Amino acid sequence: MTAREALKHFFGYDSFRKGQEDIIASITAGRDVLAIMPTGAGKSICYQVPALMLPGVCLVISPLISLMQDQVKALNEVGIHAAFINSSLTEGQIRRALALAAEGAYKIVYVAPERLESYDFLEFAGNVEISMVTVDEAHCISQWGQDFRPSYLKIVDFIRNLPKRPIVSAFTATATEEVKEDILCILSLIDPYVAVTGFDRENLYYRVESIRKKDEFVIDYIAAHPEDSGIIYCATRKNVDKLFEALFKKGVPVTRYHAGMDNEARKKSQDDFIYDRAPVIIATNAFGMGIDKSNVRYVIHYNMPQSMENYYQEAGRAGRDGEPSQCILLFSAQDMVIDRFLLEKKDFSGLDEEEAELIKQRDMRRLQVMEGYCRTAGCLRNYILNYFGEKAVTPCDNCGNCHREYQEQDMTAQAKQVINCVAETKGRYGLTIVLGTLMGADRARLRELGTVEYKTYGALKDYREPQLRSLISQMVEEGYLYQTQEQYSVLKMGDIAPLRDESTRVMMRIYQEKEPERGLDGRNSEKKKAPRRSTDALTSAGYDLFEALRKLRLEIAREESLPPYIIFNDKTLIDMCIKLPKTAEDLLKVSGVGERKQEKYGDRFLSAIESFVESHPHSVTTIQAREDEADGDGDGKLSGRQESKSSAKPKFDRAEFNRARNRPDGAGAAWSEEEDERLKQEFQEGMTMAEMARQHSRTRGGIEARLKKHGLIEM
Numbered sequence: 001m002t003a004r005e006a007l008k009h010f011f012g013y014d015s016f017r018k019g020q021e022d023i024i025a026s027i028t029a030g031r032d033v034l035a036i037m038p039t040g041a042g043k044s045i046c047y048q049v050p051a052l053m054l055p056g057v058c059l060v061i062s063p064l065i066s067l068m069q070d071q072v073k074a075l076n077e078v079g080i081h082a083a084f085i086n087s088s089l090t091e092g093q094i095r096r097a098l099a100l101a102a103e104g105a106y107k108i109v110y111v112a113p114e115r116l117e118s119y120d121f122l123e124f125a126g127n128v129e130i131s132m133v134t135v136d137e138a139h140c141i142s143q144w145g146q147d148f149r150p151s152y153l154k155i156v157d158f159i160r161n162l163p164k165r166p167i168v169s170a171f172t173a174t175a176t177e178e179v180k181e182d183i184l185c186i187l188s189l190i191d192p193y194v195a196v197t198g199f200d201r202e203n204l205y206y207r208v209e210s211i212r213k214k215d216e217f218v219i220d221y222i223a224a225h226p227e228d229s230g231i232i233y234c235a236t237r238k239n240v241d242k243l244f245e246a247l248f249k250k251g252v253p254v255t256r257y258h259a260g261m262d263n264e265a266r267k268k269s270q271d272d273f274i275y276d277r278a279p280v281i282i283a284t285n286a287f288g289m290g291i292d293k294s295n296v297r298y299v300i301h302y303n304m305p306q307s308m309e310n311y312y313q314e315a316g317r318a319g320r321d322g323e324p325s326q327c328i329l330l331f332s333a334q335d336m337v338i339d340r341f342l343l344e345k346k347d348f349s350g351l352d353e354e355e356a357e358l359i360k361q362r363d364m365r366r367l368q369v370m371e372g373y374c375r376t377a378g379c380l381r382n383y384i385l386n387y388f389g390e391k392a393v394t395p396c397d398n399c400g401n402c403h404r405e406y407q408e409q410d411m412t413a414q415a416k417q418v419i420n421c422v423a424e425t426k427g428r429y430g431l432t433i434v435l436g437t438l439m440g441a442d443r444a445r446l447r448e449l450g451t452v453e454y455k456t457y458g459a460l461k462d463y464r465e466p467q468l469r470s471l472i473s474q475m476v477e478e479g480y481l482y483q484t485q486e487q488y489s490v491l492k493m494g495d496i497a498p499l500r501d502e503s504t505r506v507m508m509r510i511y512q513e514k515e516p517e518r519g520l521d522g523r524n525s526e527k528k529k530a531p532r533r534s535t536d537a538l539t540s541a542g543y544d545l546f547e548a549l550r551k552l553r554l555e556i557a558r559e560e561s562l563p564p565y566i567i568f569n570d571k572t573l574i575d576m577c578i579k580l581p582k583t584a585e586d587l588l589k590v591s592g593v594g595e596r597k598q599e600k601y602g603d604r605f606l607s608a609i610e611s612f613v614e615s616h617p618h619s620v621t622t623i624q625a626r627e628d629e630a631d632g633d634g635d636g637k638l639s640g641r642q643e644s645k646s647s648a649k650p651k652f653d654r655a656e657f658n659r660a661r662n663r664p665d666g667a668g669a670a671w672s673e674e675e676d677e678r679l680k681q682e683f684q685e686g687m688t689m690a691e692m693a694r695q696h697s698r699t700r701g702g703i704e705a706r707l708k709k710h711g712l713i714e715m
């Protein structure tokens with residue numbers, strides 16, 4: 001089997017993505033490899049395909065238990081025999097897995113680095129043919145990196161002590177020059193092929209929004225994207241809880257995750273998110289390591305992260321399936337204050353003064369880089385790429401800043417009027433009164449308070465309210481004004497001394513939303529177009545079919561206890577809506593449908609498509625088909641797109657959401673051997689039915705039925 005045949009047969013794809021083929025060719029030719037590829041570039045394919053072609057077994061060393069489990073599930077789903085060995089298994093299970101692996105039952109075995117020293121594992125490794133050792137998250141081997149793991153150093157001895165040196169391949173998504181050198185040296189790669197596919201993620205649209213009313217932004221954003229899955233990162237647990245409450249009250253199917261929750265609750269939140277029961281998650285940065293959910297359409301940062309490394313990694317959890325996705329950072333000057341404060345409070349015990357000072361300086365620099373990102377008027381993508389050492393000059397035309405123009409306006413005189421007005425209020429009134437007064441509003445309340453008699457009444461009547469609002473908020477940021485934090489916050493005078501100096505100016509940026517360059521039909525543009533979502537190719541009928549297939553996927557996912565995206569990802573479902581396959585053969589032509597999945601799920605998807613087509617005669621599912629039908633009528637295109645965007649996107653199904661939440665997680669799911677073992681033990685330890693149901697996230701009835709099956713309770 002060639003690499004391409006393997007790709008088609010198992011994974012259902014016709015062609016490799018950028019960089020993959022060269023890496024695979026090097027490995028299969030027996031050469032070591034170091035590949036630095038951004039998340040979502042398809043790095044696992046780069047070792048999974050060669051593992052199928054090489055003799056013997058391939059060991060993949062990975063630090064993340066949940067990721068291992070996910071990968072093994074996904075491999076088994078496409079019919080590749082794989083297993084993982086880590087601390088989530090009992091000793092008995094590990095022995096069994098190793099025995100099977102020794103008999104050649106698996107092509108790929110995932111293993112945690114700690115395992116490499118254990119007697120059982122060494123004995124196994126000495127007696128089987130290991131054709132390749134793949135080091136995933138290879139940056140963990142470097143002390144320069146942020147995620148240094150001492151256990152990674154054990155890999156070196158492990159490889160050295162194998163009877164025959166295997167091919168060594170190393171993969172990572174982030175590596176500065178120092179980290180790269182470390183990986184090459186410490187792992188002693190021999191004449192390696194080094195592939196750097198770059199940090200750019202073309203499908204991610206970066207945006208920074210300088211706003212104060214973040215909750216409103218988030219609520220509006222989710223309301224405008226009800227069918228999308230997203231992550232919202234907050235800096236603190238308190239923020240997570242607050243935002244969670246606000247969204248939950250609005251009926252948004254949302255869950256939350258932070259280190260203050262107990263293990264069980266966190267696991268449940270994580271699963272609700274992964275299994276799309278709650279497509280939106282509010283979390284601290286404790287969430288996300290090892291989450292491989294491919295259909296995350298947006299990542300919103302409610303607060304500014306503390307470094308670009310963190311931001312790139314967290315925002316990068318959007319769009320792993322390659323579909324256009326948004327990375328939005330909500331910035332307010334207060335974030336800087338909080339971050340500085342957290343930095344000051346950081347615990348440096350155990351470090352000497354000099355070291356502590358160095359780290360402090362490093363952290364402060366990282367913070368400044370992040371602040372620069374939030375405040376830059378330049379291309380956001382280039383800012384990120386430049387930080388990671390890729391020189392990009394031409395603006396990307398696909399980020400928030402590239403799509404907006406601004407002018408600087410000298411607002412010093414206006415700022416002075418604001419200060420005069422606040423002085424006249426003697427710091428007693430809030431923003432609304434100050435604004436109304438300055439604009440000369442005709443309001444009973446202003447007459448009541450007597451501000452209509454002020455000298456500044458109507459002083460800025462020629463300005464629009466939003467502009468004055470941002471002027472005042474900028475003045476608060478710059479310290480000229482002070483806004484109290486109580487419920488009824490009032491504006492007070494800040495430090496206005498600098499304004500007495502004639503040379504001090506208050507410059508304000510006036511942004512204008514730039515119209516997208518392309519014409520409405522998306523064709524008459526010379527410039528690089530913003531990537532469009534694949535669903536844009538669908539008409540409203542096509543979208544209905546997509547929804548129907550998504551429902552079917554969810555149903556199957558629940559039966560199989562698998563995350564929906566492991567069954568098929570969104571892109572594959574959309575391709576089904578476009579190609580409308582009628583036979584198994586047709587279905588295999590759909591991108592992402594391999595032999596095994598065709599056999600397993602093909603009939604159900606084919607009959608869903610068939611019954612949809614039957615019950616919607618004469619309706620076309622793609623814009624293209626409609627255009628063909630409309631015989632080149634220009635109006636047809638436009639109405640088609642509008643329809644696909646505006647109608648047919650269902651609102652949150654609250655009832656279904658509740659149903660999903662009230663029913664325990666695992667209810668109805670297949671029992672694994674491991675879970676059965678646990679259940680038997682719990683029963684023997686005298687646990688009650690209710691406790692066991694809770695432990696297993698199943699219904700009492702489900703537990704009873706299982707115990708009956710094992711003959712532990714009366715029939």
Ligand SMILES: [Zn+2]
Binds near residue numbers: 397400
């Ligand atoms: Zn840009």
